[in-house]
Amino acid sequence: MTALLHVESLGKRFGGFVALDGIELEVQDGERLGLIGPNGSGKSTLVNCICGTLQNEAGSVRFAGQALDGLSAHERTRRGLARSFQLPRPFASLSLAENLRIPILYTVNARGTGGLAGAAIDARCRDLLGEVGLAEKADRLPRDLTQIEMRKLELARAMAAQPKLLIADEAMAGLSHAEVDEIIALLIRLNGQGVTVIMIEHIMRAVMEFSQRLAVLVAGKKIADGPPKDVVRNEEVVRAYLGE
């Protein structure tokens, strides 16, 4: 496998607070990486720096062999880097199908090759909604969705951009046991279609089930990285989660 994402010495401060301190992270093409850490450890800041929502002050982010530093979020999405948000952020005035139309129009079509037009866009939106079990609600507004359906819409919208790498930021927060299983199965299925997935999560059962590799952030630093079974036994990780 070759490295799809390469994060090197990444640093980010908010005033005097060091949110990320020299983060090194590599994600291989086709891999399923779990990223965990206590609240405030810098997981979301790392995602925001990778995706371009925030600009890092030190270090660099390389994706598919190209430097992303200085690029805006939409340019990074067009290069194949998609994300779902911790709190679902649907386009509230648009139907579910129209929610998926946006990334197709502005990402897939903007790439120049393999663009869709007219009825093909609508068909693609409905296919994607079908894949996450929302086909019947394609013409409804997001306000009609349940919590898990909202999460599925968020993932479907990210997938509509046909990404090489999907970052799912706490896609299972607030879901029931059965719903968590559903999202895990969905993410594994997406990975099976060739999409590299980084899953940020607090639910350890989901993390262990999903991840081929696990990285742990604590206070803006990466303290562990390796096979999940080894990482959860790591003394530093145990100390960070359970205390001295």
Next chain:
Amino acid sequence: MRGGPFILVLIAVAAVIFGLARWLDNSYAFFVGYVVVQYIVLGTAWNILGGYTGYVNFGITAFFAIGAYSSVVLHKLVPAMPLPAMIVVGGLMAGIVGVGTGYLTLRLRGVYFSIATLALAVVVQTLITNWDFVGGARGAYVLRPRTAPLIGGGYIDYLFLIMLGLCVAALATARAIERSALGFGFAAIRDDEAAAEASGVPTLKLKLIATGLSGGFMGMAGAPLPFYVTYLDPSSGFSLNYAVNAIAMPLIGGTSSWLGPVVGAVLVGGLQEYLRVTISSAVNVLVAGVLMVVFVIIAPQGIVGLFKRKRR
């Protein structure tokens, strides 16, 4: 209906309205018609930025007056310049200011953006008030021709026809935006700018397009004003009426569709003109303000939004 037939229908409706006004042979009908159609253009222009992208512009009078004073300048420099050319120049000037405003305020959202546009109106009014070439605080007289070029009749007939043409252009543009990738991009920005960026929408570029188009149409709506009023001073060019009506009409008619500003302008503009001749011209802003408050409470999506909700 596709774009081409839609424009033909708009042109046909405009032609019928113009024909009807000529058949009435009453100059008051032209004056009232001009005001209502001007507000359709102004409301549509506001809606491109405020309704489609969610960026509420309070600086309407700045763009409107830039168009109006462009005509004053051009009329002084090149008296023979035809009005359509002045409208193009006025629209370009206001459009450029719109893009500049968009660029300078790109980091501002919500109420902060609105305050910045309000400040723009104050800055432009101050500049105009202190610019002697356009009459400064005294104002400037514009002598309009007695008869209309090409079509004959009074010059007000010509102004009304020009404004109808602008209205067709503004409505055709607004509807084309709604049904295009640009319209979906605007809607994404309005609903959630961060999610729009994450979906590949170049938000800055789209906001600049919206501010440019919106400012441009406002400037075009203002360009014929000096020939309509024949005397333009800062208090009339920057009148609160324009700002309140341009916001109230789309809000009352509905901001999600090109039809909203049309419904709002016909309803509010028509009511204002009726009250102007039956009660007093001073009730204009009051009517718009009261209707705006009522609609924000009972129908926040406007009249068109009410019907859309029922269908959904």
